[in-house]
Amino acid sequence: MTSSKTLLLVGGTSDIGRATALCYAKAGWRVLLAARKEDEARRNADDISARTGTEVTTHRLDVLETNSFDAFINGLPQLPDTVVCVVGELGDQAKGQKDPAHATQLLRTNFEGPALLLGLFAERFLERGSGTIVGVSSVAGDRGRGSNYLYGAAKAGFSAFLSGLRNRLAAAGLRVITVKPGFVRTQMTAGMKLPPVLTAEAEEVGRAIFTAAEKGGGDIIYVRRIWRPVMMIIGSIPERIFKRLRL
Numbered sequence: 001m002t003s004s005k006t007l008l009l010v011g012g013t014s015d016i017g018r019a020t021a022l023c024y025a026k027a028g029w030r031v032l033l034a035a036r037k038e039d040e041a042r043r044n045a046d047d048i049s050a051r052t053g054t055e056v057t058t059h060r061l062d063v064l065e066t067n068s069f070d071a072f073i074n075g076l077p078q079l080p081d082t083v084v085c086v087v088g089e090l091g092d093q094a095k096g097q098k099d100p101a102h103a104t105q106l107l108r109t110n111f112e113g114p115a116l117l118l119g120l121f122a123e124r125f126l127e128r129g130s131g132t133i134v135g136v137s138s139v140a141g142d143r144g145r146g147s148n149y150l151y152g153a154a155k156a157g158f159s160a161f162l163s164g165l166r167n168r169l170a171a172a173g174l175r176v177i178t179v180k181p182g183f184v185r186t187q188m189t190a191g192m193k194l195p196p197v198l199t200a201e202a203e204e205v206g207r208a209i210f211t212a213a214e215k216g217g218g219d220i221i222y223v224r225r226i227w228r229p230v231m232m233i234i235g236s237i238p239e240r241i242f243k244r245l246r247l
Contacts, residue, residue, distance in 0.1 A: 004030075007032065007084065019203045079125075111161070176219070208223045
């Protein structure tokens with residue numbers, strides 16, 4: 001079935017971004033891939049187009065260049081029906097503790113840039129009267145842990161932003177979806193020892209995003225459902241005990 005709808009995928013060079021874009025392209029959507037490195041996004045675009053026969057274009061966007069966002073949106077061939085933002089950087093917690101520049105990059109990449117960009121799309125969607133926004137956050141934002149609290153804090157902020165935006169736009173009939181993948185086997189986690197039951201594949205995340213956004217899923221999606229009770233348990237641990245744990 002061919003669709004006349006358009007997806008904007010922000011983070012077009014990532015494994016999750018490619019998998020998500022492929023799901024939409026298979027459903028006949030026109031796909032716009034946005035990425036900081038447009039040449040790398042072009043390789044993904046060509047592969048997706050070859051696999052599906054769907055038009056896929058690339059567009060340069062750096063989420064740290066917030067003053068370019070208006071021009072970026074105005075320069076798109078059309079206002080998309082759905083925007084999916086999968087931008088994220090795990091970074092180096094130990095480095096960020098001593099290097100404010102690295103900490104700033106993590107906070108801006110995982111929270112400030114994506115939030116400001118999606119906020120601008122929300123205004124355009126309100127003017128049009130339709131649109132869906134999907135933000136990929138993280139279970140790391142459900143409770144701060146000593147091993148990655150810079151990344152976790154940024155994702156917590158992003159989740160709170162998406163929650164507030166969802167509350168604000170609901171009356172207008174616009175959807176805002178928060179996706180929390182948990183561990184995902186990607187280039188970003190290469191070399192890490194990941195627990196199989198808690199670890200999703202990029203394709204699994206892509207399917208979860210498409211299903212939630214386009215087939216009437218929920219507002220907050222844990223890609224592996226086991227993460228919901230796991231994080232509820234972690235969230236319920238008293239602080240006096242939690243601070244003694246090596247998490």
